[in-house]
Amino acid sequence: MSVDLLKKTTMKEVAELAGVSVATVDRVLSGRAKVSPHTKERVFAAIQQLNLQQQLSIDSSNVEVNEPLRFLFLSESGVNFLRSIENTVMEIREQFSSQNITIHTKSLYPFNVEHFIELLEVSSKQYDAIVLLCREDPAISACVNKIVKAGCPIVCFTTDLCDTSRLSYVGPNHVSAGRTAGSLMGRYIGPCSGEVVLVVSAPYRSQYERELGFRRVIREQFPNLTILESFNNHDLDEESYDSLIKLFNSGVKPLGIYNVTGGTQGVAQALKEKGWSNDVVFIGHELNDGSYDLLSQNEVDIIIDQDLKSEVLTAINVLMHHFERLQKEPVQTTSAPIITLRENMGAKIG
Known part of the structure; x- marks a missing residue:
């Protein structure tokens, strides 16, 4: 990507939206210095968002607005x-x-x-x-x-x-999100053999696609890992907690947990109650106030979010x-x- 793609968007606007310095934006666009993939992603997302807003304004000025x-x-x-x-x-x-x-x-x-x-x-x-x-x-x-x-x-x-x-x-792209979770899970766990728990739900296609992507990567790349399921039908914290505590009390201590649904705080509570927060790799979705606190307290390892x-x-x-x-x-x-x-x-x- 070059500076030309900024169109009328200034580097200062991009830097403010992405939460980085103007110099960092320049390095990302010029490719002259090494910048972390996450920072590049934030800069490109900011450019896309600002250009979309400008395009809405530019294009709408060229058409007649009649009915509301x-x-x-x-x-x-x-x-x-x-x-x-x-x-x-x-x-x-x-x-x-x-x-x-x-x-x-x-x-x-x-x-x-x-x-x-x-x-x-x-x-x-x-x-x-x-x-x-x-x-x-x-x-x-x-x-x-x-x-x-x-x-x-x-x-x-x-x-x-x-x-x-x-x-x-x-x-x-939820299949991509699930594949990302699978890749991160396998790499975080390493060569150890054992079980990972997939906290699943029924009703949303997004969750089905995350599960599909996760299963494919584990099957293809990490044969040392076996997937177990824990069911949360209503995306509720209490359902996640209850189903996992029941699983844990049956003698299962997983190497990792991937929660494709809601109920992230319930998963964290179950792990904390067993004293496993630092032992089990935990990946969830949606960065909000609750999951932010879990990240800051090291009670979840990764949150996969969307723009x-x-x-x-x-x-x-x-x-x-x-x-x-x-x-x-x-x-x-x-x-x-x-x-x-x-x-x-x-x-x-x-």
């Missing part, structure tokens, strides 16, 4: 992630007001399929488009297809509904292009996993 557009982020997930989505949308929504676009959020917790379908159907009549985060369910997929056919476009966000006529998927702000902007970008408010079609709607360790976690969120 109302986009809805409709989500069902764990409480922490729902809060993260709402906070992110609130942070960026004002930049679209001059383009006569308003961004809204709704969520449902705890999940009930009938209530969610009702909310989805009602929302499709109130908003021009929906950015949807939800679990896989045949009834939900049928509802999505009906809504899209009626003229309300839907973008799947963070987790996909592949069997629907949704407009696009925007979010992480939620860029993904929210990309989802809006997809819809703006659909409604001909943005001339250029988004070229990339999936994002790479972000690896967070205690050593690079930065300042606390919020």
Whole structure:
């Protein structure tokens, strides 16, 4: 990547957003000096985010804005992630007001399929488009297809509904995230033979894809490791804790744990109660206040995160292009996993 890719974005803006110095940005772009992969990733992500914001502004000034557009982020997930989505949308929504676009959020917790379908159907009549985060369910997929056919476009966000006529998927590459977790797990454990626990869930495709990627890497590259499952159907801390304590008390002491679901604090609590926090490699997902504290206290080794702000902007970008408010079609709607360790976690969120 060269300095030309900054377009109108200045190095100072990139440095501020990435949390590095201007000199570091220059080194990354020029390639003249060695910079850590994590720092490069932060710099490139900052450039992409700033250029996307500028493109939205530039392209929207070249088209006539007529009727107002109302986009809805409709989500069902764990409480922490729902809060993260709402906070992110609130942070960026004002930049679209001059383009006569308003961004809204709704969520449902705890999940009930009938209530969610009702909310989805009602929302499709109130908003021009929906950015949807939800679990896989045949009834939900049928509802999505009906809504899209009626003229309300839907973008799947963070987790996909592949069997629907949704407009696009925007979010992480979860197979890549799972493969990353598998590679890190195997390398952290080393040549020791033993068992690793995969804390799994049922409903979300994102979690299925993480599991798939993890299993493939362990099978292909680390034959010294055997995978056991622990089930957490509702992404709850108490479910993670209960299922793991039961497994531990049966005589299992794993070499590592990969949690593809919510409930990271429950996993950490179970390990701490057994006195194994420093003995078992623990990899989880989603950097939030709770997982930040676990990282700082050495109760989790790695958190695999996503660039939620860029993904929210990309989802809006997809819809703006659909409604001909943005001339250029988004070229990339999936994002790479972000690896967070205690050593690079930065300042606390919020």
